[in-house]
Structure formats: C-alpha cells, structure tokens
C-alpha cells in the first residue's frame with residue numbers, strides 16, 4: 001500500500017513541507033472567542049499514521065510537523081506517542097523533521113519541558129498581552145483568569161529552553177485593537193519572548209474602517225519600536241496572520 005501511494009504522490013510531483021495535526025478538541029481553557037467545538041476526542045493512531053505517510057511520501061527532504069488542538073499537551077502521552085511514530089517514519093522515508101507545538105501553556109511541568117527540549121520543539125504560546133486584555137477573553141475551564149499561570153509557565157520553560165525556541169501567538173479582538181501596541185510591548189518587555197505572531201481572532205464582527213485604521217497605527221508603532229530596538233542590537237520579530 002505504501003509503495004502504491006509513494007508512486008502516485010511522486011508522479012504528481014507534490015511537495016508538502018509542513019503538516020498541522022489537531023490532536024484533540026479537548027482543552028483546559030474556555031476562551032470566549034474560541035471556534036473549537038470542545039469534546040474529548042483524540043486523534044486516532046491510524047489516521048495519524050496515514051497522514052504521516054502522505055507527508056513523508058511527498059517530495060522534499062525537510063518536513064515540519066505542528067501539533068495543535070484544542071490543547072495538545074492536555075494529552076501528553078499522545079504527544080509522546082505521536083512524536084515517536086513520526087520520528088520512526090521519518091527515518092524509514094529518509095526525511096528530516098522539525099516539530100512545533102501551539103499551546104496555551106497552562107499545563108507545563110518539568111517532564112513536558114524536558115521532552116520539548118529533547119525533541120527540539122518550537123513552542124508557540126497563545127498569550128494576548130497584558131492581563132487586562134488576556135483575562136477578558138481567556139479563562140480556564142473553571143472560569144478563572146489564566147494570565148498569571150501562563151506567564152509563570154513561560155518563565156519555567158525559559159529556565160531549561162532557550163527563548164529563541166519560543167514565540168507568542170497573540171490573538172487580537174476588535175475591541176482591543178487600540179491596545180495592540182501596548183500588548184506587544186508588554187510581551188517583548190516582560191516575557192523574554194522576542195517573536196510575536198499576530199492573529200485577529202475569529203468572530204462574526206467585520207472590522208470597521210475605524211478599527212482598521214487603529215490596527216495600522218498600532219502596527220506602525222510596533223514597527224518603529226522594533227526598528228529602534230534593532231539599532232541597539234536588540235532584535236524583535238513580528239509576523240502577521242500565519
């Protein structure tokens with residue numbers, strides 16, 4: 001079966017460089033803007049196996065695998081199993097892999113940190129900025145604010161893992177556009193994270209002209225900040241809408 005599939009993917013000349021795996025729809029948080037229909041479903045090992053076949057049979061030597069959810073680390077055992085299967089398969093297909101994980105960082109203990117370090121994971125932490133902004137939308141499953149716990153865990157990670165392996169995924173809600181610069185500034189100055197990926201959160205509100213203007217103004221302020229810091233050999237990075 002693998003042989004046949006290999007022929008058909010090769011003959012199509014398709015190259016897949018990265019694949020995102022939603023390991024679960026379960027989560028330990030209940031963000032008000034979340035679009036994930038929560039359940040307790042976890043990716044089936046057979047589905048995982050077949051998806052990895054497709055990734056590794058496609059052209060190209062270097063592959064990136066990103067785990068997300070829900071909250072993928074809520075089932076750490078599954079993350080470990082997945083990583084083992086992926087590494088084994090990559091070896092069989094003679095491919096190189098890099099792993100990434102998108103996490104809310106609420107469940108982070110030394111065992112997980114050690115594992116993420118050993119497997120050289122790129123870690124994207126979802127954090128919306130200052131506590132006033134973040135806690136407005138992002139509560140735990142039992143309705144508690146999550147900001148302090150996430151900041152504490154980011155610091156815990158940084159005792160073992162270099163900050164260059166960490167980036168922040170900042171969700172921007174239309175009602176918080178005016179605070180975008182101060183929220184980015186907070187992350188750059190208080191967390192040790194030097195790379196932010198800005199993503200507008202999904203709501204059924206279309207941004208108004210006014211909101212778009214504030215968005216542009218805030219982006220300009222962030223660019224100016226990054227530029228002035230780079231002149232002092234202090235480098236920060238910004239990505240929009242990955």
Ligand code: SF4
Nearest residue numbers: 027029031034070104
């Ligand atoms: S942490 Fe992510 S998956 Fe969980 S509720 Fe918030 S947005 Fe949804």
